[in-house]
Amino acid sequence: MIIVKVGGSAGIDYDAVCADIAALHKAGQQLILVHGGSGETNRVAEALGHPPKFVTSPSGYTSRFTDRQTLEIFEMVYCGKMNKGIVERLQRLGVNAVGLSGLDGRIFEGKHKDSVRAVENGKTKVLRGDHTGTVEQVNTKLLDLLLGAGYLPVLTPPAASYEGVAINVDGDRAAAALAVAFKAEALLLLSNVPGLLRHFPDERSLIDHIPADQVEDYLAFAQDRMKKKVLGAAEAVAGGVGRVVFGDARQSQPVSAALSGTGTVVS
């Protein structure tokens, strides 16, 4: 089993990702595709007059503050436009894809965090009305059913809280939890950079290998959204996933390239 996570940032070539996934699927490779939609969510939120709000935690992690209206915009983009756009691409390529969120069949479950601590102008505040959380449990039953029948699952946040409330969760860490649950041989985290860079944004400073037992030491090199990828990689390898690759989804055959070790390999 291979878990492929493709981000939602500018420059990502979804046609290339889907063509590569379709070829691997037809060759008999079992895989699950997880995707994001952050960039498009920001655009739609702006257009709808409810601009995105990002908060930075005291420990330096940035996340989207997800009030109820933001959650609905998030679902429109992630579960609607992005998910069905990817399913359509795969169907056009002859792959019988099934698009699902973490709410469906409670695939992704976690605790609902209603409040978040955020640093603003040097001060730590508590913001309430947040719909976020972290995937703590992956219910594989529905996915096993689909995979056994030959379908290709296409997954996206949100997740379900233990009470069934929709919660925004980080897609990279959700993909890591999924990879652990399936004891995947590889987790590929594809985005719009070549991998983890020693001197961001200098793409020539690519770190090509990280020993599995030293992942957290490399957090220091990670900027913004890359931090959660490094955290997800640490969680995945600690959970028994063979290897994690940070790969580039702006090129042709991005999945095969990452599988063959192009990017940053954590193993």
Place this chain on the structure above:
Amino acid sequence: MIIVKVGGSAGIDYDAVCADIAALHKAGQQLILVHGGSGETNRVAEALGHPPKFVTSPSGYTSRFTDRQTLEIFEMVYCGKMNKGIVERLQRLGVNAVGLSGLDGRIFEGKHKDSVRAVENGKTKVLRGDHTGTVEQVNTKLLDLLLGAGYLPVLTPPAASYEGVAINVDGDRAAAALAVAFKAEALLLLSNVPGLLRHFPDERSLIDHIPADQVEDYLAFAQDRMKKKVLGAAEAVAGGVGRVVFGDARQSQPVSAALSGTGTVVS
């Protein structure tokens, strides 16, 4: 098997629909929920600066002209906000719901109609770039798999063309095709009116029964969106569905009420 279709117009009480569905599901009733999202799609399309365009065919049926951008807005609302909102409500009620579009697993398939004949100012024009069609085939395999494992499927347009392209299809007629495919004992078409009215919009003029072999004669009483419900009912009863009920989704227990014959019963 009961197929429940709930519309997307103003006044519909989705909490009441979901509570009733949850109670029936827990009592062992096998059912599939199909939903729309037309009203909210219009609002979002206006807000995004791409207002909805409706066209009237020479035979008098009104439908949404669905260019590519409209299709994406349609998917955002139907597959994102509406579908996941309903799945979340059901999950909160302890029902393990799975939300899918007709693209997923190619549940709904039909021919892609790229052009549509429309009457404007008394003249018939041909408009191109449309992404619409009619459900001609229901692939029940994925639904059988889910139902067999105890999940409650929540379905919505779009459908897949035979080439895998997303196409906007009428939800009432899609639900009718689904009811025929499952040889359902009942198809409930719930919206924001009490049923078919002899003198629209006078709600006291409810037609309480239509003989199955005379459904098309009643098309004359149907206004706007009700026309496709009558057409769907005709297709359903012709295809062997026990009965079709046009019911009111603005009240408590709207599903049970329709099941017990409140509304317009076609049988």
